[in-house]
Amino acid sequence: MSTFIRTLIEQEVLHRRRFLLAGAAGLGAMTVPGVFGKGRAMAATNDPALAWSYRDRATAYWNSVVSGGEAFAESLGKPKSALVNLINEGSSEKSLSDLKSFLAKTGGNCAIACDANDSPNARPVVEAVKAANAYVSTMWNKTDDLHPWDFGDNYVCHMTWSDVKPAEDTARILFEAMGGKGGVVHLGGIAANNPAIERLQGLKNALADFPDIELLDAQPADWDTTKAAALMSSYLTRYGDRITGVHCASDQMAYGVIEALLAEGIDDMPIVSYDGNPEAVKLVQDGKLLATVYTNPYWGGGILTSLAYHAAIGTFKPSEEPNEHREFYGPTVLITQEDAAEFSAKYIDAVPDYDWNDFWGPTNGQIQYN
Amino acid sequence: MGGILSRENIIRWAALLVLLALIALFTALNPAFLSQRNLARIAIAAAPAMMVALGVTFVIVMGSIDLSMEGAVSLAAVLFCLLFVKLGGALLPWGWLAVPVIVLFGAFYGMLTGLVHVRLKIPSFMASLAMGFVGTGAAVMITGGEIVRIGDSTFRMLLTWRILGYPLMVYVAIACIFVALFIQKHTVLGRNFYAIGGGEELAHASGVNVRAVRIAGFALAGAFYAIGAIFQVAKLGQAEAATGANFMFVSITSVVVGGVALWGGVGGVWNAVVGVLIVNVIANGMVVIGLPNFLQDGVLGVLVILAVVLATDRRAVAFVK
Structure with missing residues (x-):
């Protein structure tokens, strides 16, 4: 239990510190990507900063999502703290402003995974990322008319679940x-x-x-x-x-x-x-x-971070991927009495060792709109 | 004065009449409503909310308001489960100790709310709302968003052991109602609640230690919230940071529907009991008669307004704020 509290405090301290830094960096930094953005090659030479923007770590669900993101950061040989937590506390305004601060601070050299809190907020989020020439993948919330392929490479992908x-x-x-x-x-x-x-x-x-x-x-x-x-x-x-x-x-x-x-x-x-x-x-x-x-939120959180990261370092070029690799359903695992014990051993008692380079293997097909 | 049908008498019994009318209505539409098994179901659903409503009644009678119940119930429920498990996870030999400890904890928590309200001179609704958030936050921190379960079948007998068709919990709840009635009618503290609710300056001038009574009122409320939390755990076999959700709406609505006036000094334990039963009878009855779910919230709202109109003597107040 105390580890939980410690992580929470660490995370809040980071959160604050980042905010102060971002404030110090000021608006001036916002223009930097504008200057270098166009000329910069697809494959950024720098190591992009990682962030997850989401509601609140107190729920088991989001805790799982972000733990997945941290696991991905660790797979790169970085500490967990390399993944910055942008916690929006259920506010779309905070979600957008924190994200803009992060973009300003990193000069656009970043890979972000994001649940925009509500559907209409996804568009300004994606537009801000595009303007900074950074990379974002989204989860759950977006409007039906917002598509990754309309934003070139910067809007890497969107994942949701059909129930x-x-x-x-x-x-x-x-x-x-x-x-x-x-x-x-x-x-x-x-x-x-x-x-x-x-x-x-x-x-x-x-x-x-x-x-x-x-x-x-x-x-x-x-x-x-x-x-x-x-x-x-x-x-x-x-x-x-x-x-x-x-x-x-x-x-x-x-x-x-x-x-x-x-x-x-x-x-x-x-x-x-x-x-x-x-x-x-x-x-x-x-x-x-x-x-x-x-619905494996852990994998979802990790793979969205991985997708944004790999798009940022140029492992793959999102705009060359088919649409089912840009908008897709997340995995669902049916747990019945026959396989519950096996499931528990695999997913609950231990954390599976995921291959964060297998981007689309476990996904469930392209998102369909009614 | 004025016989059985006097204004005072009608207002005094209005809440009960509303309850009986609702029971008659639901029974006419579906006779199964009045079956013993269904009454037991309503009683089980009502028991935890009843304790919370009893607690907040004392505070409302004083003319204050307490909105800390959701956080208080969540935190008490979570702590109860953890302590119970720590004490061996069974009622015997040591698990039962968790019951008095948590009731005392509830009183302490309520006392803190009272101190924040009285010492820092923060309006009670704000002080208690804030303390409620503190409770929920603490419950989240302690559990990390996880659920704590209690599997002990002896403890769960509160729910599963039936006497004359009603679970043990219902009898314990009735005993608690009598305790609350006793406090209200036969203790100095109970009478002082009314003195303060009826006119704070007057009570103060008459030598009542208003601050101490207020803090005691919140502490008493906290103890009842803790009992509500224990019932909730007995009912669901688990606790989490969301265990107290909805208790604010249900308990405040119940108390007001039963005829306790939010401006203080009017109503009491009996009104709270009838109010909780009205709200639970409505919730159960609407499903039992097959009312479409999109109508249920609207009908609940209308019935609540109707009950308040009938059960509260609004002629006594010049204005409502």
Whole structure:
């Protein structure tokens, strides 16, 4: 625990120091890339500085993403601290201003991985990077009309995840366990969230192939354990024994469902969830969950840093890559009772040794827009 | 004065009447609502929020407000789990020690909030909100965003062991309600809360140590938040930095819906109990009668306004701020 606190403090100190330096460098530095930018060869001779711009390290998810980025930095023989943390604390303005300070400080000789906090913010971020002739790869947030190939080499790539197919896969596992008949209830995330919509859609897609299974109800429990427990209890009153399976849009809600059922003395209900949190993987191993889905944020964080870095040093030229190498879906790993132990040993108990030069191997195809 | 249907009587019983009307309505639309099993489900859902609402009631009666409950519950829940695991991870022989320790910790945490409010002369809503953030932040630091689980089946009997169809937790909650009622009615402290809420200067002039009573009020609230946190852990078998999420909305809404006036001096434990039940009955009932989810938030809002209108005597106040 103390290591966590120490890292947090170190990281905050760095954060502050960098800010002061950036301030000292001043706006003047912003013009430097303008002067040298055009003339500079594609393959920068300098070692580009690395940064990850994201929300907040306190959540397990982002901690994993940035740990991946640090692992990449270490693979270059650098210390973890070589990866600068640009923490936006959920503010798009801070995200953009920190990023501009970083660009100014490094004179554009940098490789950045970034979640722009919200979709509209991705454009100014990418434009600032382009103006400084630096390199950026993005994750999760960007508008549908913003594409890496419109920015030459500077906007290296974008990675996101589609949850429809994995949610459909878990639904199929659930339906098989239910013997292909009965009633299922769904507990969803915050109704307007994209992952919540996609995960429910996945369930509906699977339902089409199982005519004897009825979707009794699908309501949001806002990704919240307590709300999920209360919603599950209410479902039990309304549908009682007609419920023979539960489809949860996240592990966090599945914990609440399991406890609500435990309170009723029900411990054999087939349940599937999503996210692949360590606790959920343990529950899969213990037979309390049928399946969950892991999106490997660690690899995502590392590979986006690697892609931006290698574009910056000229290992490959992004503009010569096909579109599926510029916009792609991240990997998803389905965890079932058969492979949970193996998964746990591979991803949780130990950190796999990733090949950070295998840029696109584990990805899941080009992003499709509706 | 004025018989059974006097204005005072109607306002006094309004919250309870609203609760009964809601139960009648939901039962008419789906008889399963009134089944013993469903009532037990509502009781389980209500138990942790009930403790938090009881705590904040004392503070609101004093005319202050306490918004630290989310951080306090998260931190108490996380510390409880860690301590419980440290003490062997089972209720016996030593795990039970975590219960009094965490309740005392809650009181200490509330006392800090009270001190910040009284000594630094920061308005209670700001002082408590800030202390709430401190609690959440501390919980994040301690857990590093991870979940702490308690698997001990003896401790979980609070949820799983049923007497007459209701889990043990519900009986403990009822006992806590009686403790709160006792504090309110039969202790000097309880009466002083009303004295301060009714008129601070007057209370001060009458020899009440207003500062000490305020700090004691926050400490008492903190102890109840800690009990709420322990119930929450018993209910979910785990704690994390987000364990206290939503408690602010649920508890403040419940207390106000039950007829405790935010300007202090009016209402008490009984109103909080009815208020928590109203909010939980609505949440459960809307799903049980099959109300489409996009209507649920709107209906909840309307029902809350309706309950407040009926349950609070607003003729007594000249203006509302």
